[in-house]
Amino acid sequence: MAVSDTQMIDAWKQVLTLSQLKAGDIVTLLTSDGTHPQTLRTALVALGQLGARANRLELPPVNGEKSLSRDPLAYLGSTPLSGNRAAIAALKESDLVLDLMTLLFSPEQLDILKSGTRILLAVEPPEILARLVPTEADRARVNRAAARLERAREMHVTSAAGTDLRCPLGDYPVIQEYGFVDQPGRWDHWPSGFVVTWANEGQAHGTVVLDRGDILLPQKCYVQTPVRLTVRDGYVTAIEGGLDADLLRDYMDAFDDPESYALSHVGWGLQKRARWSTLALYDREATIGMDARAFEGNFLWSTGPNNEAGGDRTAACHIDIPMRGCTVFLDGEAVVRDGRVVEQEADA
Numbered sequence: 001m002a003v004s005d006t007q008m009i010d011a012w013k014q015v016l017t018l019s020q021l022k023a024g025d026i027v028t029l030l031t032s033d034g035t036h037p038q039t040l041r042t043a044l045v046a047l048g049q050l051g052a053r054a055n056r057l058e059l060p061p062v063n064g065e066k067s068l069s070r071d072p073l074a075y076l077g078s079t080p081l082s083g084n085r086a087a088i089a090a091l092k093e094s095d096l097v098l099d100l101m102t103l104l105f106s107p108e109q110l111d112i113l114k115s116g117t118r119i120l121l122a123v124e125p126p127e128i129l130a131r132l133v134p135t136e137a138d139r140a141r142v143n144r145a146a147a148r149l150e151r152a153r154e155m156h157v158t159s160a161a162g163t164d165l166r167c168p169l170g171d172y173p174v175i176q177e178y179g180f181v182d183q184p185g186r187w188d189h190w191p192s193g194f195v196v197t198w199a200n201e202g203q204a205h206g207t208v209v210l211d212r213g214d215i216l217l218p219q220k221c222y223v224q225t226p227v228r229l230t231v232r233d234g235y236v237t238a239i240e241g242g243l244d245a246d247l248l249r250d251y252m253d254a255f256d257d258p259e260s261y262a263l264s265h266v267g268w269g270l271q272k273r274a275r276w277s278t279l280a281l282y283d284r285e286a287t288i289g290m291d292a293r294a295f296e297g298n299f300l301w302s303t304g305p306n307n308e309a310g311g312d313r314t315a316a317c318h319i320d321i322p323m324r325g326c327t328v329f330l331d332g333e334a335v336v337r338d339g340r341v342v343e344q345e346a347d348a
């Protein structure tokens with residue numbers, strides 16, 4: 001059910017305060033056709049009450065005629081900012097950008113962040129935003145996991161269904177997603193609660209077997225029958241199985257881009273308040289599936305772009321694949337065992 005404007009204004013004030021918003025800060029709200037009116041309306045009230053100076057930049061949607069889905073994460077790389085000097089200048093001059101339309105994985109976003117601007121993505125429906133309002137404890141937990149991942153030189157993932165994937169690490173940074181932007185130049189996504197990094201280019205290898213209940217995004221489906229993906233030299237070279245495999249292959253083949261099959265980010269979920277089962281309760285187009293990406297103990301891996309991590313691959317096709325019941329080893333030490341996070345000392 002819906003949340004009240006009062007609840008959403010309080011949620012925005014918590015996120016903006018955690019994001020170190022100060023009175024007088026210049027904040028630009030990036031909006032487009034898909035922006036949720038209650039999210040926008042309550043953000044403006046919260047910003048006003050916190051003494052910020054709020055601008056609104058409305059941009060037309062793009063890629064609708066190319067994408068096979070209306071999900072804003074289904075077709076990446078080019079955004080309404082591409083080549084839009086005036087819009088980019090406004091965002092670079094802002095202290096904080098509230099992205100209510102989805103810039104994720106866009107080259108322009110990285111350029112804007114380099115100017116010190118903070119960008120917070122928030123496109124889930126208000127009731128999900130309100131349920132998963134970030135906390136300082138979320139940040140601390142993600143931060144501890146990130147420190148562990150930064151030290152790792154290999155991620156090895158296994159599962160009872162047959163997954164056995166090795167990802168040499170170290171060439172790419174670790175990205176922490178805890179739901180607010182408390183540092184200059186930081187991007188984050190509200191809601192979230194997970195860590196990701198990228199395998200060293202061309203080095204990931206092994207097999208991933210999706211089992212019943214594992215999730216495909218943007219398909220927003222729970223896999224019903226096993227899907228076996230072979231990974232060689234950092235690319236998915238085979239997708240075998242039944243109908244789920246055929247549907248995934250058909251979707252990816254439509255982009256006609258070999259870079260679609262590259263491995264993208266790998267990591268795991270840490271958000272106790274996100275649920276694996278939520279996706280079953282939403283219409284496909286009503287959510288982008290952040291509960292699925294963030295639920296505690298998932299192994300979240302993906303295919304396609306690496307420009308978020310400083311790479312030059314802006315593949316339009318991006319598949320996020322949160323899996324249950326995996327064990328994630330970092331240099332031989334389990335950080336997730338059979339789908340449950342191995343508590344680090346301060347997590348208890």
Ligand SMILES: O=c1ccc(O)c[nH]1
Nearest residue numbers: 073177189192302320
């Ligand atoms: O927040 C996000 C959302 C999608 C994604 O692929 C990564 N992080």
